[in-house]
Structure formats: structure tokens, C-alpha cells
Amino acid sequence: MQKPNFKFLNKTKMKKYIVIICFLVASYSTKAQEVNSEKMEKDLKVAQTVLKSLVNNNQTNHWNSGKSNNEARYVEGFGVIIPLPANSSYVYNFSPELPSMPDISGVVIRSLEAVENLELFIDGDDDKREENASKKAMSEAERAERVVERAERAVERAERAAEMEVRRAEIQARQKELEARAQTIVGRANFQVLRMDSLNEVNNESKIENIKSFLLEYGHLISQLKDDEKILVMEKADRARFYYGTNGMEDLKRGKLSAEITMKDIRAFQNGKISREEAESRIKINKGDEIKPLAKDLVLMQSIFNRLYQSDLSETYYLESKMPYEQIDGLGVIFYMDVVSSIGTGKDLWKVPTQKKENLSQADRDALIKDMYPKFEAGLKENILEYGQTVSSLANDEQLIFKVSITKCTDCGIPKTLEVQVSGKTLKALKAGSITEKDALNQLTVKKGELQ
Numbered sequence: 001m002q003k004p005n006f007k008f009l010n011k012t013k014m015k016k017y018i019v020i021i022c023f024l025v026a027s028y029s030t031k032a033q034e035v036n037s038e039k040m041e042k043d044l045k046v047a048q049t050v051l052k053s054l055v056n057n058n059q060t061n062h063w064n065s066g067k068s069n070n071e072a073r074y075v076e077g078f079g080v081i082i083p084l085p086a087n088s089s090y091v092y093n094f095s096p097e098l099p100s101m102p103d104i105s106g107v108v109i110r111s112l113e114a115v116e117n118l119e120l121f122i123d124g125d126d127d128k129r130e131e132n133a134s135k136k137a138m139s140e141a142e143r144a145e146r147v148v149e150r151a152e153r154a155v156e157r158a159e160r161a162a163e164m165e166v167r168r169a170e171i172q173a174r175q176k177e178l179e180a181r182a183q184t185i186v187g188r189a190n191f192q193v194l195r196m197d198s199l200n201e202v203n204n205e206s207k208i209e210n211i212k213s214f215l216l217e218y219g220h221l222i223s224q225l226k227d228d229e230k231i232l233v234m235e236k237a238d239r240a241r242f243y244y245g246t247n248g249m250e251d252l253k254r255g256k257l258s259a260e261i262t263m264k265d266i267r268a269f270q271n272g273k274i275s276r277e278e279a280e281s282r283i284k285i286n287k288g289d290e291i292k293p294l295a296k297d298l299v300l301m302q303s304i305f306n307r308l309y310q311s312d313l314s315e316t317y318y319l320e321s322k323m324p325y326e327q328i329d330g331l332g333v334i335f336y337m338d339v340v341s342s343i344g345t346g347k348d349l350w351k352v353p354t355q356k357k358e359n360l361s362q363a364d365r366d367a368l369i370k371d372m373y374p375k376f377e378a379g380l381k382e383n384i385l386e387y388g389q390t391v392s393s394l395a396n397d398e399q400l401i402f403k404v405s406i407t408k409c410t411d412c413g414i415p416k417t418l419e420v421q422v423s424g425k426t427l428k429a430l431k432a433g434s435i436t437e438k439d440a441l442n443q444l445t446v447k448k449g450e451l452q
Contacts, residue, residue: 394424417449
């Protein structure tokens with residue numbers, strides 16, 4: 001092909017060639033910036049192995065990395081999130097003061113006195129009946145004998161009363177002994193808690209230093225990250241997910257470390273443009289002392305989805321449990337959905353609640369589950385856009401992400417996982433009417449896991 005002679009081109013043609021060249025360069029740049037998912041996955045596994053080794057001081061008793069939530073992952077536009085195990089020696093909500101022990105001695109004594117009074121009442125009643133029945137018939141000798149018997153009973157009652165006083169003293173002494181032992185236990189427990197707190201503080205400082213070393217010396221191994229993307233190392237609770245949005249789960253956020261830095265700063269340090277001291281100052285460390293509750297509009301959305309995907313409302317898959325969430329500054333919020341489809345009712349028999357079908361064979365069950373997947377995916381996207389418009393707390397560059405674990409269906413050809421992501425900017429534009437729902441659907445980022 002003959003090359004154009006630019007010397008003899010007029011200005012109009014020259015401009016046309018410049019536009020074409022710029023377009024080709026832009027297209028090449030866009031393709032060059034696409035993330036190679038296989039290389040990214042490999043880089044993340046290597047990086048996580050390095051971090052584990054540093055934090056655990058090269059020990060082999062690393063935390064269980066078999067759970068999918070413990071794997072490092074890349075979020076486009078944000079960067080990489082690498083989980084760090086939480087220290088299992090933390091103790092929360094320990095009360096250094098035990099409530100005073102109830103005094104049970106009075107209860108015991110009153111019970112004994114009730115028995116004694118009952119005996120006195122019975123004895124007195126028997127005496128009165130016997131006296132009335134034989135008052136005239138008794139001889140003087142018999143009356144004398146009765147008096148002796150009464151005297152003996154009185155002595156016995158006095159002896160029992162003395163025994164009760166001894167028992168009362170013994171019970172009160174035992175009470176004091178138990179209280180003293182309880183205080184001793186509390187004192188020892190307090191010492192252990194203070195000791196663990198001190199050890200945890202030392203361990204945390206050491207852990208922070210190791211994380212800093214990882215970020216600055218090995219962070220560049222994740223080579224595909226853009227300059228404005230970051231690496232976030234974050235502790236996670238010993239739960240199935242990061243954090244749960246149910247009552248009582250806020251405490252799980254306490255004591256969880258996180259550290260983050262942009263790739264621009266990592267590369268600047270690697271290229272010698274900034275000192276290590278300057279690079280470390282750019283690492284944002286959060287010791288997890290503060291709790292940032294989920295915004296009310298996001299709590300409402302979480303509640304809506306928890307209800308929408310119950311078996312009585314959903315027409316496809318439904319939630320196995322309530323949706324936990326993960327909130328990360330600068331990224332947004334991730335909701336986790338574990339959806340199921342059926343219940344085993346016998347040997348190779350299934351029930352699909354959302355379809356109100358029972359006694360399905362394995363083959364019929366699988367065929368039905370496979371057919372439901374496209375409808376589930378489409379419905380999830382529509383619900384995210386519809387109810388996502390109620391969310392106003394997300395910044396334009398923050399994301400609303402749903403990570404879904406799909407019901408098991410062997411050889412059905414449906415994905416094991418599904419991830420749907422939408423930006424705060426898209427949701428606000430849709431609410432304002434500046435884009436259509438079709439436009440918003442095209443702006444969703446959808447990622448599917450391997451087929452099952």
C-alpha cells in the first residue's frame with residue numbers, strides 16, 4: 001500500500017488524517033489498559049502469599065484461605081482489596097465487675113423455719129385434740145406422763161433451733177467464702193485481659209510495620225493497577241463474610257486494622273522519587289477504633305432486598321440468610337447474597353418454594369433451576385436500578401455492588417457467582433431523569449464466575 005505524501009495534502013485532508021491517527025492511538029490505549037484477569041488473579045495470589053508470610057513471620061500456621069471471602073480481589077476503578085486475618089486473642093465486652101452474689105442464707109433459714117412452724121402447729125393441734133378427748137378420763141399419772149412428753153418435745157425443738165442457728169452461721173460463712181473466691185477470679189481475669197491488651201497492642205504495631213513493608217516493597221507486583229487505584233489491606237472478622245448488618249454485629253468492626261496507599265505513591269517510592277519516610281506517611285492507617293454505621297438509605301435498601309428475595313415474594317432464587325455487607329471508604333458498599341432454589345424432601349425429590357412445585361426429580365429440579373437463572377439475573381439488575389434510586393449517600397465515584405453466590409446446580413451451565421456493580425453517579429442520573437433505564441442498564445458492570 002502506497003503511503004500518503006503529506007507534503008501535497010491540503011489542510012482538510014491533513015486534519016482528517018490527524019483525527020484518524022488520534023482515534024487509532026486512543027483505541028490502542030484503551031485496549032492496552034484493559035485488565036488481563038488471569039494475570040491479575042496470579043498477581044493477587046502471589047501478593048497475598050507474600051503478605052501472609054510477612055504478617056505471620058514466616059510461620060506455617062496461616063489462616064484458612066479456603067473460603068472465597070478470604071481471597072484478594074480487584075475492583076475496577078478502586079483497586080485491590082487484600083484481606084488480613086483478625087487477631088483471635090481480642091476480648092470484647094468483658095466486664096471487670098461482677099454483680100454481687102445473692103444472699104441465699106435467708107432463703108434457706110426461712111425454709112427451715114417454715115418446716116419448724118409446721119411441726120409446732122401439728123404438735124400443738126395434736127396436743128389440744130388429745131387433751132379435749134381424754135380430759136376427764138386421764139388419771140393423774142397419765143397427765144404427769146403427758147407433761148413429761150411435752151417437756152421432751154420442747155427440748156427437742158430447742159435443740160433443733162440451736163442447730164438452725166449453727167446452720168445459719170455456716171451458710172453465711174460459705175456465702176462470704178464464695179464472694180471472696182469470685183473477687184479473686186475477677187482479679188485474675190482482669191490481669192489476663194490487661195496482659196492480652198498489652199500483647200495485642202505490641203502485635204498490632206508489629207503487624208502495621210509488616211503491612212507497610214508489604215505495600216512499599218511488594219505492592220508493585222500487582223503491575224496492572226492504574227496510578228489512581230490503590231491497594232487496601234484490611235482485617236476481616238472470623239465470620240462467613242466481612243461485616244453483618246444485623247444487631248450486635250457492629251462490635252465486629254472494632255479492632256480491625258486497615259492500611260491503604262495509591263499505586264502512584266508506590267511507584268514513586270520504587271522509582272526513588274520519594275523517600276521511604278515520605279512513602280510511609282502517605283499510607284493511610286486505620287486501627288478500627290471508630291465505627292461508621294451504614295447510612296439510613298443503605299440500611300433501608302438492605303431491608304428491601306432482604307424482603308424481596310424471601311421465598312414468598314421471589315419468583316426465582318431466594319435468600320438463604322440475611323444479606324451481610326461490607327463498607328469501604330472510597331469504594332462504596334458491597335452487599336452479599338447467598339441465594340438458594342430448592343429443598344430436598346426425600347431421596348432424589350425436591351421442592352422449589354418460589355415456583356410452588358414439589359416432588360420434583362433431580363433432573364426436573366435442575367432443568368427448572370437452569371431456566372430460572374436468566375430471569376433471576378434480569379430481575380436483580382432491575383431491582384438494583386429501581387431501589388438504588390432511593391440511595392443518596394453514595395458519592396458519584398462510589399459503587400453499589402452486589403456479590404451473589406448462586407444456588408448449586410451441577411452441569412447446568414449457570415455461573416457459580418454473579419457480581420453487579422453500579423456507580424452513585426448512574427443512580428443519581430437515573431433518578432434525575434437525565435438518563436433512561438436502558439442507558440442505566442448499559443452502565444452496569446456485570447461479572448460472572450465460572451460455570452457449574
